[in-house]
């Protein structure tokens with residue numbers, strides 16, 4: 001009974017999904033233009049994303065998770081999360097890259113077939129954030145693997161994450 | 173380390189003891205008298221916080237000076253102390269004499285330095301190849317090992333799990349953690365209160381409000397400052413929103429790990445509504461950095477209060493049907509009932525908090541225990557407790573706590589006092605001071621112990637996530653279950669990797 005009611009409601013109500021974000025951020029647009037055009041052609045309009053936590057506080061993961069909910073519905077854009085780096089076009093990396101995660105990140109990157117993009121998510125992933133400078137963090141994803149796009153924020157909101165990811169798909 | 177009878181630790185005293193008294197305290201823990209709340213080191217000494225609800229003042233901190241860098245291991249007689257002692261050795265180079273497990277814990281041999289928090293950290297080459305970490309030996313003819321992680325298949329934090337299986341049945345799980353060790357306690361040293369509070373708020377992002385409260389309360393206790401009443405109530409409001417969001421997310425995610433995606437979708441909608449309301453009211457979806465020493469860095473206007481009332485009404489209208497759906501879906505219950513059992517005696521021995529403890533008969537909730545902290549001492553709520561200790565019980569604790577949090581939010585909105593939300597802290601008290609505080613996160617009590625120096629900077633801060641005493645129980649819970657049920661068990665615990673690894 002509760003299942004039937006819940007299904008029925010889902011059919012009768014308007015979808016909750018937010019409209020797609022406007023890609024009006026000049027900084028992101030600039031980055032979008034710089035992305036390798038050949039890779040863009042090869043990867044096309046559908047991207048498989050593998051998330052790698054390289055030392056995050058888990059705040060970034062919570063918001064990345066939110067991309068899958070009914071409001072943000074990442075998959076309507078042809079973007080989806082996959083379980084293995086071997087299936088991925090994009091690595092979405094969070095955290096200040098702890099020294100204890102460095103090798104795992106490098107190996108995940110090597111396991112991802114070319115062409116591939118790396119998107120660094122969150123202020124930690126940009127330069128280590130508050131954790132930079134200590135003995136335990138490398139400080140920034142780009143110190144370990146080449147980064148194509150940074151999405152800032154602590155953590156970035158799902159709408160900002162979506163904007164960033166959509167610049168990978170937008171025509172140059 | 174500061175010397176004898178240093179009772180300036182507030183509100184709970186800290187007492188210097190000698191080695192025999194330290195060992196006697198360990199023995200009492202081993203006999204089940206009191207609960208180990210935390211065990212941490214600093215240069216030249218070790219501290220242990222013990223909870224004994226039957227004896228005033230309820231919590232006591234014992235300190236043992238160890239100028240030669242050695243102290244009698246508590247883990248030798250009381251297993252919950254083993255991992256904290258391994259961590260103390262990694263960070264401070266302190267040697268727990270008699271520690272049954274001599275392997276490093278947080279130190280993976282990658283830091284380029286040994287004992288980074290000791291007085292004399294020694295440089296060490298950071299090897300490119302992982303130094304071997306000997307997992308515990310398992311013998312038996314038909315056994316096979318399954319290594320998982322540190323990078324997992326889902327969007328979750330990294331850690332390594334080594335399963336030893338007989339067919340599909342797990343005969344042993346061994347965890348290896350420390351991958352997300354960020355050196356937070358080292359980053360804390362010398363930080364001013366603002367910066368230290370921001371670091372504390374990033375110990376485990378899902379509990380950022382709880383960490384904010386625990387840190388602020390420890391700092392305020394140390395400095396002898398009381399935050400304004402409105403701030404105290406706003407903190408609780410945010411804490412209950414955080415609990416609501418996390419529990420909603422977890423109930424959905426647990427069902428999802430049993431392939432019941434419908435619950436996940438609906439709980440995800442409610443969770444998102446909580447985060448959006450938090451954004452509207454407090455300007456940040458996770459409410460990070462909103463709790464500050466001295467009060468809160470936000471306020472609630474009439475529109476915000478109305479938004480929260482609407483949120484509570486919506487969840488109160490929708491969630492009961494989801495709980496009902498959970499309860500009536502036989503295929504789902506078939507996965508959760510009787511799976512991943514934590515025995516009550518184990519939960520008590522490890523002092524497991526939150527849903528892990530409360531699903532296994534341990535009623536401790538720091539909002540209520542020892543008289544509770546404000547404003548909870550003035551609020552009506554129940555702490556649900558079950559005895560079964562399985563995945564199903566951990567789901568039901570969350571369901572009940574969602575109901576309690578909704579009621580608490582209503583009470584807080586009804587009675588929110590007026591007035592200022594922040595008092596200035598003047599840290600230059602001229603002398604060092606110490607504070608200890610607990611705050612109840614959605615997963616259990618967070619403990620913060622803090623010493624400020626004469627300039628009001630952090631001399632030493634220890635942050636103890638509830639996960640420290642839950643992770644070991646996951647190893648016990650999965651025994652004799654099939655390996656395919658591990659994601660379900662793991663999700664029903666939902667321990668923090670970041671909060672544990674620090």
Ligand code: SF4
Nearest residue numbers: 057059122123124154
């Ligand atoms: S950017 Fe912020 S939310 Fe993300 S991992 Fe770093 S501290 Fe956590």
